[in-house]
Amino acid sequence: MVAVAAFWILAASAVAGALGVVVARNVFYAAIGLVVSLIAVAGLYVTLDADFLAVAQFMIYVGGIAILIVFAVMMTAQLRRGSQTNRLWPGGLAIAGLLYLSLVSGIMQTDWETSSGAIPTSPMVASAADEGVRLPDVLFSTYLLPFELAGVVLLVATIGALVIARDDSAPSL
Amino acid sequence: MSIDLEHYLVLSATLFAIGLFGTMAKRNFVVILMSIELMLNGVNVAMVAFSRYVVPGEFTGHVFAIFIITVAAAEVAIGLGILLGLFNRRGIVDASEMDLLKW
Structure with a gap:
């Protein structure tokens, strides 16, 4: 139950942050949306039993790449022009929407062969008895x-x- | 109700599509780079979800995700280097004004 709630909260944060990146007029707000999305994805890795990846995501993306992007935003300092869309944005929206719909229909129609094998507790820390x-x-x-x-x-x-x-x-x- | 592979895959597709739209529709070079990061993150979610649900305990998807993160870091470093170089020399951050290689 906790895992289900965690997934929905984190997924909603990730999508909201991603939408913030493309919708925000201010480049700095877009960068903040990116940070929110990256942190939410790091949380999703925890729900997928990928502890090491969650920490790596947090350190490399949130600690490194996001800070680098914020620095770039400040050094180029064209905030007044903001984050505009180009002339062809309706075409881009159509292509992205079509790709999204085809991906979702493909995901839904495929019968995924998921394994119900034992889930390791943590990829990095294995107990002495763990032979995996x-x-x-x-x-x-x-x-x-x-x-x-x-x-x-x-x-x-x-x-x-x-x-x-x-x-x-x-x-x- | 439980969380299945499909949930993660649809989330991954959502992040990828949002990033694709941003990459195609935005003019600011920094925002385009951020959108590319979103796309790579969406792919990573799918990789780790496949690893967790299809072959649990083998970490193949985790290894792919680690390499994707590495390449993404290299790509951002180069991209921001190009951005700073262009801004210092020509004072532009708008991708539609970058026409040095246009014919």
């Missing part, structure tokens, strides 16, 4: 190469962002 796999077991064996590549992606993105955003008038190193 844990998240690190999967991440550092089967997916070791993608894990290393993700590190390379982050390094390249960091250097690239520094090079692109550098001010030309600043004294060079």
Whole structure:
């Protein structure tokens, strides 16, 4: 019962925050809507027994990306023009609406083969008697190469962002 | 009544569609980036829900979600770098005014 209530509250917050992002005229309010939506999704991960992902979502998205976006909003400081829609927004609304309707009808018509197997208590903390796999077991064996590549992606993105955003008038190193 | 896989999938589709609309219809570059984050979050919800309901205990969807979060962080860093570079050089944050590569 608590889980059901938690799901509906969190889902409503996530959708409300997402709507705030696209509806708000003020860019700063849109950023606040994004933060609300991201926190609600972190809560949804808890309801899905994904504790590690919930913490990662909170730290990376809410603590990192959202703060970065708020900084960008303040540095570019065109708040008076606000968040306008472009000329083609009715077309965008139609495409997004059609995609949404087709996705929902597909979800509803599919007979999902859900498993009723045992749910692990937590992916990170396994008791001594627990013989099942844990998240690190999967991440550092089967997916070791993608894990290393993700590190390379982050390094390249960091250097690239520094090079692109550098001010030309600043004294060079 | 209980919460099933369909609930999470419909929520995921809702977030994705809202983000898609924002990506296509907004002019402000920062808001477009936020909408892309919304779309990635919707996909993540679907990944974790599949992992929880279809193959519980295997964490395949969790691994995908971790990689999506990583790529999203890299994408935001690059996107905001482009935004700051454009704003410093040409003073624009409007995506419809970014025409350096337009013909």
